[in-house]
Amino acid sequence: MATFQKKRERGLLDGQFLIAMPGMFDSNFSRTVIFVCAHSNDGAMGFVLNRPQRLTFPDVLLHLRIIDQAQAIRLPGVTRDFQIQTGGPVETGRGFVLHSDDYLSESSIPVSDDICMTATLDIVRAISRGEGPSKAMMMLGYAGWGAGQLENEIASNGWLNCPASEELIFDRDLGDKYDRALALMGVAPAMLSVDAGHA
Numbered sequence: 001m002a003t004f005q006k007k008r009e010r011g012l013l014d015g016q017f018l019i020a021m022p023g024m025f026d027s028n029f030s031r032t033v034i035f036v037c038a039h040s041n042d043g044a045m046g047f048v049l050n051r052p053q054r055l056t057f058p059d060v061l062l063h064l065r066i067i068d069q070a071q072a073i074r075l076p077g078v079t080r081d082f083q084i085q086t087g088g089p090v091e092t093g094r095g096f097v098l099h100s101d102d103y104l105s106e107s108s109i110p111v112s113d114d115i116c117m118t119a120t121l122d123i124v125r126a127i128s129r130g131e132g133p134s135k136a137m138m139m140l141g142y143a144g145w146g147a148g149q150l151e152n153e154i155a156s157n158g159w160l161n162c163p164a165s166e167e168l169i170f171d172r173d174l175g176d177k178y179d180r181a182l183a184l185m186g187v188a189p190a191m192l193s194v195d196a197g198h199a
Helices: 057-063 069-073 121-128 149-155 166-170 177-184
Strands: 016-020 033-040 043-048 084-086 090-100 115-118 136-145 159-163
Touching (some): 043 149, 159 177, 166 177
Antiparallel strands (some): 033 043, 043 136, 090 115
């Protein structure tokens, strides 16, 4: 672990949840919870945490030729059921693994005190062998904003933000993750108004 010393300046929203407000009419983000991995004056990047993906992990391993069909049949259940989600509308063919910091490689990037992101095949191979991190999920695509765009969307009542919960990030139950993220702030969905914050 000594080789893992990649420190970077943390942005204001790094490690925060973005929770879409009812007035979010972009279908890519309606009722989404996003984990912000990077935020700076140049823009922001994060992952939607509550959108399922039709592809399975064996599908990904076969596509990347990490295993063949015969090996796919023999994968242990925990590997076969490894969760893949739709991380956002940008670069939807690209995979990212959001994971606990008990797995580190040269390409791992810290995104909060305890969570890293790795976007190279080494972690996919490790997960396929049962040697990956204790907590992880794969995202296809990500959510991205240009300089000042996310700040404008927050100011326009598009998003609520709050500190992220690691438990909620890696929770496999996607169905009510939006409501549970709001509950972290003590907010019930019925309390939200499309016009909240505007006089």
